[in-house]
Amino acid sequence: MTGPTGLTRTHWAAITAVVLALLFAGAATVASAGGGEDAKSLAPTATSADAGFARDMAVHHQQAVEMSFIVRDRTQDDEVRRLAYDIANTxxxxxxxxxxxxxLWGLPKVSADSEPMAWMQKDEHGAHAGHSAGQQAEDGSLMPGMASRVDLERLGKAGGKQAEIEYLQLMISHHNGGITMAEGCVKRCTVDTERSLAQGMVDAQRSEVGLMVDLLRKRGAAART
Known part of the structure; x- marks a missing residue:
C-alpha cells in the first residue's frame, strides 16, 4: 500500500524488528557479563502491570495475526491483503x-493465578476499573475488542467483499480494545521501554483504525458500534 499511511506501518514494523534485535542483544550482554541475577532482581513481579500487559497483549496480538491470515486466504483484494500482512507482521x-x-524477567508467559486483564482491574485509588477486566465475556472473548468464537467462524466462512467487511469491522474493534490496553500500560507500567512500545501501539493502531474506516466506507459499510 502506497502513501504516508502505508509507509508509517512499514516503518513501524521495521523499527520494531530492530528494537527486538537490540533487546535480545542487550540481554545476551547482561548474561555474559554475569549480571543475569542482578537483572532479574530488578525485574517486574509476576503480578505487576508490566508482566500482565506483556502476557495479555501477546494473546491479543496473536488473534490479530490469526484473523489477518484468515482474510488473506478469503479475498483477492490487494489493498486488504497488504493491510492484513502489515498488521500480522507488526x-x-x-x-x-x-x-x-x-x-528476560524470569516470569511465566501464562499465569494460572490471575485472570486476563487483572492488572487493569484497579485504578490508582484501588477502585475497580470501568469495564469487566478479568472477566470473560459471554460470547467467549477474553479481552477488550477480541473476536468471539462466533466472529472467527463467520470470518472463516465469508469470502470476497463480505470477508473484507467482516475483517475490517472485527479488526477495528480489536484495535480499539488494544488501544485501551496499551493506554493502560502507558499509565501503569514502570519499564520505560515497555511504556514506549505501548505508546507506539496507541499511535499506530489509531492511524490504522482511520484507514480501516475509510476502507469500509468504500465498501458501503461502517464500523460496528
Whole structure:
C-alpha cells in the first residue's frame, strides 16, 4: 500500500524488528557479563502491570495475526491483503518482544493465578476499573475488542467483499480494545521501554483504525458500534 499511511506501518514494523534485535542483544550482554541475577532482581513481579500487559497483549496480538491470515486466504483484494500482512507482521514482531521480556524477567508467559486483564482491574485509588477486566465475556472473548468464537467462524466462512467487511469491522474493534490496553500500560507500567512500545501501539493502531474506516466506507459499510 502506497502513501504516508502505508509507509508509517512499514516503518513501524521495521523499527520494531530492530528494537527486538537490540533487546535480545542487550540481554545476551547482561548474561555474559554475569549480571543475569542482578537483572532479574530488578525485574517486574509476576503480578505487576508490566508482566500482565506483556502476557495479555501477546494473546491479543496473536488473534490479530490469526484473523489477518484468515482474510488473506478469503479475498483477492490487494489493498486488504497488504493491510492484513502489515498488521500480522507488526503484531507478530511486537508479540515476540513481549514474550522476550517475560523470559528476560524470569516470569511465566501464562499465569494460572490471575485472570486476563487483572492488572487493569484497579485504578490508582484501588477502585475497580470501568469495564469487566478479568472477566470473560459471554460470547467467549477474553479481552477488550477480541473476536468471539462466533466472529472467527463467520470470518472463516465469508469470502470476497463480505470477508473484507467482516475483517475490517472485527479488526477495528480489536484495535480499539488494544488501544485501551496499551493506554493502560502507558499509565501503569514502570519499564520505560515497555511504556514506549505501548505508546507506539496507541499511535499506530489509531492511524490504522482511520484507514480501516475509510476502507469500509468504500465498501458501503461502517464500523460496528
Amino acid at each position: 503484531q507478530a514482531n511486537q508479540r515476540g518482544m513481549m514474550l522476550g521480556w517475560l523470559d
